[in-house]
Amino acid sequence: MTDTPRRGGPAAALRIRLVDVAREAGLSKTTVSAALNGTGRMSDAVRERAREAARRLGYRPNATARLLRAGHARLIGYVVGEFANEPGSYMSSPYFAQLTSATATAALRHGYALVLLPARCGPEEWADLPLDAAIVADPLDDDPLVEDFVAAGIPLFTDRSVEGRPGTHWVDVDADAAVREVLDHLREQGARRPAVVLPGTVTRFHRAVTDSYRRWCGGHGTPPRLVHTGGPGDGAVVAAVEDLLAGPGTGPDALFVLAEASPPLVLDAVHRAGLRVPEDLLLVCASEDASAAHTHPPVTTLSLRPALIAEKGIELLMAALESGSREPTGAVVPTRLELRASSLAARGPGGPAARGRAAGGDRAGRA
Amino acid sequence: MTDTPRRGGPAAALRIRLVDVAREAGLSKTTVSAALNGTGRMSDAVRERAREAARRLGYRPNATARLLRAGHARLIGYVVGEFANEPGSYMSSPYFAQLTSATATAALRHGYALVLLPARCGPEEWADLPLDAAIVADPLDDDPLVEDFVAAGIPLFTDRSVEGRPGTHWVDVDADAAVREVLDHLREQGARRPAVVLPGTVTRFHRAVTDSYRRWCGGHGTPPRLVHTGGPGDGAVVAAVEDLLAGPGTGPDALFVLAEASPPLVLDAVHRAGLRVPEDLLLVCASEDASAAHTHPPVTTLSLRPALIAEKGIELLMAALESGSREPTGAVVPTRLELRASSLAARGPGGPAARGRAAGGDRAGRA
DNA sequence: TTGAAAGCGGTACCAA
């Protein structure tokens, strides 16, 4: 399978090695290596002679050889757990795009590079890669991906809390606090019948959110109004919102869309349902999409802070890598509610109380 | 700097090596290696003994050592050229998200993994990485990134046509054909005063588009109406669109937004300008954003085919890598116009001619 | 059928 590496490979110009430079400069490997790396003590003349020879020959050190010597590759595998079947890409969602980007940046700052692995890949895919650690973005419950890395003894970081297996590290958002913050905010703005739109997938996060929502409703004597999307993607979320608002009877007076969807699209759906935002319906979307700030009205978003998660996660991973400890660690980070007009009660001449929440009743006859 | 690699690193459990397995099994390194790799000829009993010992000890081969032996790492560096200053991430745009994802997938299919490099990084960042090739996404003109890789003798692929330096490979979209297709389509649908919104950045692609647009306008006796955005991001594009439509005099009757922006946001901006789509203004957006299909009306998009570019590019790169040839190669791929209602003339009772293009005149008094 | 030994390309120790 792997043919013998006849120096330089097929038809490739023979690559210059350290010995070649040494021979050219009339020095030894050792001296040239030290000269090029700036280590060791030697006369400037010799150092310059070595450098000159290297430059003349176009020498570039073999990274693999250095890595073998160094004992680590400073490479971190990066896999996405969810969205295995999505054709487009696992990066099409702003959350993943930012998580990926921020993770890469944070890792690089510590001297580690990220290797992109295919979604939901097995050990065969990365067995040949010199990975010092791995990151599983958005793992499913009991994800085999996690098992594989744990079994291989590769330190692991995920953006979802996992049980404390040796060598695992996690950072998660405080889902409970987030849900309460959003619902409290909506209530404070006058909403009494908040509804929630959740994705159909089963992840720890979504379960936590559901529990938290029900608990909050129980505590406030509000009947929970929960909708799950039929699948991933903007279309499914918009359809769920349309269904929710088209239903007969008293509609919700606030909407908390936790399934990631394009905020302008959600807003449009609400508008098409004949509701004004925020007058008839307060709107909050969990989204990292910057377009939320540019709609009319701008949409309040709950940020899950992918950049913060990445930052903190790499920190934990680096600490483990440097100490060599396999002690599991974890951390919870706060979400951030970016308040915009879509969830702020319109304050008309008559004060806050004047906002037309009766609209919900009118809508019954619409369908 | 790099401390001596005391076997296993600080406090880490000593990693099992091939010799350890050999000793445990009472065999030689050679035999165990062959047994584990399924190569060589030996009795089943011996093979099983070796495997059993490896399993018992939890042996995992050192990837770096194999790589050194094999002479290649099957690693490809991936850098983004444009958007150096964007804080969020270079993947926030659907084009990049898809290009990145598709590139990773295509490379993986050929046994190569992508290493994410920081945007606009220099050779220091990747000198220690055993890269077999590199990919520069959306390079600027005469991008130093490209120079660095060429100078280092690393085969390179970019999604923009570059001059034929040795070891460089490119795939680009047929910008001229794309512009003509869009403008011809708009004209066919009745538009006579199409305007174009372009990003402010200077790339070969945007220059090609500009030239093509002017040429088309010349050929059709239409005065070019070209606007550049003030910067990247949805906000700048929306502002440019607003400016364009708010201008005095006869407004455009069709808009071709080539700067990547959220289609729902662009559509909203048009609506806010008091124009109906497609009755008053035909709209086409160059975008990979799936949300375009879910607006009302759905927005016609021009896809730059990031997935196709990635596919074709990896193909060229693989051919070069396998043949060892440093002969530059390149290819042009077509764009795809996804026709939706936003650019299809509304056919009222009076037929195509009845569409209200007089609206342009009304708007003058609006500001 | 099995194993000793020679590399792959650098780096680091220690002796000269």
Place this chain on the structure above:
DNA sequence: TTGGTACCGCTTTCAA
């Protein structure tokens, strides 16, 4: 100050 040499961990050739 400089250079010989062992070694990182694995694969492969070749001899026993």
